[in-house]
Amino acid sequence: NAGVMQNPRHLVRRRGQEARLRCSPMKGHSHVYWYRQLPEEGLKFMVYLQKENIIDESGMPKERFSAEFPKEGPSILRIQQVVRGDSAAYFCASSPLGLQGAYEQFFGPGTRLTVL
């Protein structure tokens, strides 16, 4: 059973370009979370999605960032007009419908975005 897949693993963009990060959850998982890890910091929640629905986007910057999880295909985190401060590792995690209070999330290897 393959784990959470993310691609690309490394992405380099120039300021003003767009970045698209992809995440394929584990088989059978219908919940996807995106987290951002700035250098030398912990992970910060960005957005929580189920198929075709954004459940919680309280951690997403108000501008330039968007996320989707379509009925078919991977979840996409899109960053428009990237700036140097967007340079970070972006991690995706997935979980199944879990028991109450036992929400285990499985993480992908991350996409390391570098903005020049």
Add this chain to the structure above:
Amino acid sequence: GNSVTQMEGPVTLSEEAFLTINCTYTATGYPSLFWYVQYPGEGLQLLLKATKADDKGSNKGFEATYRKETTSFHLEKGSVQVSDSAVYFCALSGAAAGNKLTFGGGTRVLVKP
């Protein structure tokens, strides 16, 4: 809101030494508590978890006990190995938080031979 505070690193130890990483939390309701480990250049792996007060999570020689009275979830290992060198993250989640994980800042551990 929810928050997690863990001791800052780096923590440098010799092989076979005792490791403890302190973690305390603030949360509404009854969260689940987790320790994740991140090896260099990799994503996070779940190390152990506890879902209710007084539960003890354990894995690979690591253990942590959910202490509601002190709102703590300290990680311990009796005898570390070089391969335990990594960054360790304490985290919490729960229905009251919409299932999202709230992480501490991470503690880098370096074990020397």
